[in-house]
Amino acid sequence: xxxxxAPVSPAQxxxxxADLVRRYRSVPPGTPVRLGKRTSNLFRFGAxxxxxxxxxxxxxxxxxxxxxxxRTAEVQGMTTYExxxxxxLAHGLMPLVVPQLKTIxxxxxxxxxxxxxxxxxxxxxxxxxxxMDILTGSGELVTATPDGEHADLFAAFPNSYGTLGYxxxxxxxxxxxxxxxxxxxxxxxxxxxxxxxxxxxxxxGAGPDFLDGTVFDPREQYLTIGEFVDAPMPGAQVSDxxxxxxxxxxxxxxxxxxxxxxxxxxxxDTDWFWCSRAFGVQNPLLRPLWPRRYRRSDVYRRLxxxxxxxxxxDRIRALTGAPSEEPxxxxxxxxxxxxxxFLEVFHRDVGISPVWLCPLRLRSDRGWPLYPMRPGELYxxxxxxxxxxxxxxxxxxxxNRLIEELVAALGGHKSLYSTVHYxxxxxxxxxxxxAYAAVKGRYDPAGRxxxxxxxxxxxxER
Numbered sequence: 001x002x003x004x005x006a007p008v009s010p011a012q013x014x015x016x017x018a019d020l021v022r023r024y025r026s027v028p029p030g031t032p033v034r035l036g037k038r039t040s041n042l043f044r045f046g047a048x049x050x051x052x053x054x055x056x057x058x059x060x061x062x063x064x065x066x067x068x069x070x071r072t073a074e075v076q077g078m079t080t081y082e083x084x085x086x087x088x089l090a091h092g093l094m095p096l097v098v099p100q101l102k103t104i105x106x107x108x109x110x111x112x113x114x115x116x117x118x119x120x121x122x123x124x125x126x127x128x129x130x131x132m133d134i135l136t137g138s139g140e141l142v143t144a145t146p147d148g149e150h151a152d153l154f155a156a157f158p159n160s161y162g163t164l165g166y167x168x169x170x171x172x173x174x175x176x177x178x179x180x181x182x183x184x185x186x187x188x189x190x191x192x193x194x195x196x197x198x199x200x201x202x203x204x205g206a207g208p209d210f211l212d213g214t215v216f217d218p219r220e221q222y223l224t225i226g227e228f229v230d231a232p233m234p235g236a237q238v239s240d241x242x243x244x245x246x247x248x249x250x251x252x253x254x255x256x257x258x259x260x261x262x263x264x265x266x267x268x269d270t271d272w273f274w275c276s277r278a279f280g281v282q283n284p285l286l287r288p289l290w291p292r293r294y295r296r297s298d299v300y301r302r303l304x305x306x307x308x309x310x311x312x313x314d315r316i317r318a319l320t321g322a323p324s325e326e327p328x329x330x331x332x333x334x335x336x337x338x339x340x341x342f343l344e345v346f347h348r349d350v351g352i353s354p355v356w357l358c359p360l361r362l363r364s365d366r367g368w369p370l371y372p373m374r375p376g377e378l379y380x381x382x383x384x385x386x387x388x389x390x391x392x393x394x395x396x397x398x399x400n401r402l403i404e405e406l407v408a409a410l411g412g413h414k415s416l417y418s419t420v421h422y423x424x425x426x427x428x429x430x431x432x433x434x435a436y437a438a439v440k441g442r443y444d445p446a447g448r449x450x451x452x453x454x455x456x457x458x459x460x461e462r
């Protein structure tokens with residue numbers, strides 16, 4: 001259980017913002033700027049610009065206010081969802097969409113993208129934002145709303161990854177919660193039947209409170225249906241997956257389960273979905289020795305960063321004669337009717353398992369220019385995070401390129417938190433280069449911040 005963070009007063013927030021704006025404006029022209037954040041959930045591990053000026057943002061990590069009547073929260077941009085959830089749960093509320101990992105920040109989920117099991121109902125995190133204070137690339141502090149003077153920046157901010165500016169304060173909508181979530185895990189023998197059930201459960205105006213899925217192999221996939229309840233069923237167990245038990249394994253063992261609402265929200269964080277197995281954390285002999293406070297996603301991500309930096313895994317594979325491996329860490333959005341097509345190719349040509357499924361539908365009918373999903377259409381996010389052995393003669397990015405080409409062919413989209421392998425022309429075709437250029441030209445005409453392609457591409461800044 002995390003410790004509640006003391007609220008930040010509006011005056012304290014104003015002082016921190018004024019100091020940050022002053023420091024940003026004092027950076028000499030031509031000097032790259034980076035945010036000095038304590039955590040990152042990006043999977044781009046390049047060194048970045050050695051001469052970049054790092055702006056300390058540790059004063060922007062708090063919750064300013066929660067209004068239980070209006071069901072809104074006023075939050076600083078670098079606040080983690082872990083702290084935000086603790087502040088809102090104290091009022092019987094939670095954000096409409098809470099990304100799966102505790103140290104994702106609110107500003108990061110809006111400037112990037114976030115998703116979770118409420119996304120078929122509430123869309124993506126940026127769709128519950130009512131207003132944002134943004135420090136633009138030109139050094140101006142503006143308040144952006146859906147229909148105000150800076151509506152163009154508000155619309156283009158999602159998926160801009162800090163290349164148009166930084167969100168320093170956000171006001172977001174909240175939803176009420178019950179004390180517990182009842183889970184029903186339903187097994188399906190193939191992707192087609194699972195997809196049909198996703199479509200049925202996600203019909204507008206119906207459906208459960210939560211829905212996601214896990215694919216273990218082409219013949220074993222589960223949909224997890226979540227419902228708020230005031231109390232567990234009589235005699236039902238209330239599970240705890242922060243200790244010795246592992247959540248994703250329970251899908252095969254417990255057709256019905258119950259979790260406290262906070263434990264449900266962070267059910268994937270303890271073992272980073274299933275990725276903690278790479279560190280031996282799921283070994284029943286080692287797990288009791290791994291301190292509970294270190295069983296969390298940000299610890300595992302730091303271990304991966306160290307491995308990428310020093311090449312420890314590559315050296316071990318070279319010494320043992322094992323083939324080199326290509327990291328394949330991606331989340332992609334696929335139109336629901338094309339999900340079986342995607343999974344068929346993925347199982348055959350990539351072979352990572354398990355795979356996460358999360359249905360989503362945009363909440364807004366206006367769309368978002370830098371991630372141009374079609375309003376009203378149901379998509380399924382497919383998440384896969386591992387590495388794949390390279391065959392002799394294969395290009396180093398063969399599997400990632402295959403996935404990118406397949407996603408484009410099926411009318412889907414790829415999230416940009418990991419490295420992009422498109423060339424620049426392909427990239428802007430998928431991510432609305434004309435719209436980006438117009439907003440970049442208005443809010444960062446001197447190019448103080450990196451461009452989106454230069455930041456997320458293979459040779460980009462990190």
